[in-house]
Amino acid sequence: MSKHIYIYSPSSAVRDKAAFKRGVKRLKALGHEVEVDESALKSQQRFAGDDATRLAAIGRAAASGADAALISRGGYGLTRILDALPYKAIAKAIERGTEFIGLSDFTALQCALLVKTGAVSWAGPAVGEDFGAEAGADDIMEACFDDLLYGQGEGTGWRLPARDAAVGEGLRGIHGAPLWGGNLCVLTALLGTPYFPAVDKGVLFLEDVNEHPYRVERMLDQLRHAGVLARQKAVVLGQFTGYKKSAHDRGFGLPGVVERLRSLLPKVPILTGLPFGHVPTKVLLPFGAKVELAADGRDIFMVWGHRHAHAH
Incomplete structure (x- = not known):
């Protein structure tokens, strides 16, 4: 059809x-x-x-x-x-x-x-x-x-990278949490404006492109200092692509950014590997819908149920 x-x-x-x-x-x-x-x-x-x-x-x-x-x-x-x-x-x-x-x-x-x-x-x-x-x-x-x-999509799933297996094992089921987020840079630029969603107990998904890990960390810290990250039930990191590391970094990179964030937010599960961002393989995510999040080992499942109330 x-x-x-x-x-x-x-x-x-x-x-x-x-x-x-x-x-x-x-x-x-x-x-x-x-x-x-x-x-x-x-x-x-x-x-x-x-x-x-x-x-x-x-x-x-x-x-x-x-x-x-x-x-x-x-x-x-x-x-x-x-x-x-x-x-x-x-x-x-x-x-x-x-x-x-x-x-x-x-x-x-x-x-x-x-x-x-x-x-x-x-x-x-x-x-x-x-x-x-x-x-x-x-x-x-x-x-x-x-x-x-065609009104058939009711959720998505992906596999955590091996180094994050423990996060999946520690994830308790999350129910009825609003899914929101998107591009980290654009989202952070809305902080303090009337257009920034005041979502509590949500699942925040984030991605970006052409942003060096230190810029990613700075934006994540802005959201953290503003109290946004601690209020979420989970933070889900998609793909961060298109940046180049420099000799100046001396080993500083995204894995370290994520590890530090986890140590600063021990109560908020921070999941990685979501197939979304400026990459060919991307899932579609209902922004603002309530989702369930569950893990089976390294396999993560995000379910939003049947969203189509409209027949055309």
């Missing part, structure tokens, strides 16, 4: 037009009806059109009646317009069955939407980097996307 997918650009301009075209073609090849927003390929400075243009595109995505609204790419641009987003229209669209999906800069919209309306959106793929990947779209990502579109 064909699904209607609306593609729009709320953040950075699409520079890799070839990847964008491949993404659209791939979605059509999967049998979907693809609608591309009129300003999807606009460019103004580093943005996909000026602020008003991008706000209008978000409004059209909300009014599209599509089964899924997919971003062309992330980058930067949503933080600038959080005070002008059509939150009610987006929440109504979600209520009617349009799933809003994205990652990276999209974290800003997801956080603000959760604060303003409580609506659930999805952390997931972008058109260019995922469906339009040069090596072809990732099978797991596509399967998860399908599960969402």
Whole structure:
């Protein structure tokens, strides 16, 4: 059964037009009806059109009646317009069955939407980097996307790295915890604003790209000093990619960052290895939904149950 997918650009301009075209073609090849927003390929400075243009595109995505609204790419641009987003229209669209999906800069919209309306959106793929990947779209990502579109996805699972086996063994089941988070840099930039979700007893998932481990640590410490991390039932780290270590580091790296965080937050399980981030193999995660988290040895299971109340 064909699904209607609306593609729009709320953040950075699409520079890799070839990847964008491949993404659209791939979605059509999967049998979907693809609608591309009129300003999807606009460019103004580093943005996909000026602020008003991008706000209008978000409004059209909300009014599209599509089964899924997919971003062309992330980058930067949503933080600038959080005070002008059509939150009610987006929440109504979600209520009617349009799933809003994205990652990276999209974290800003997801956080603000959760604060303003409580609506659930999805952390997931972008058109260019995922469906339009040069090596072809990732099978797991596509399967998860399908599960969402056809109302079959009820959870996800992954294996902890061997060095973290003890964390899995010590994990007691977590029930009914709101799942939230996303891109660490974008999320941290919202701290102290009205758009930062005040989630207590949640499951916080985090990822980032092109951020050196010391920057990752500094942002994690900002969340820790602000009391955010200690209030969670678990912190789940996805993929941190694209950085280069330097000679100056002398062995300082992400494993040490994680170990230190665990020693500072002994009561909060910190899990690693979540297949999400700026990587081909990514699962789709319901941002704002309540989840259960359980472990069987190194195998972690995150379950959100049946999320589709809408038949199209």
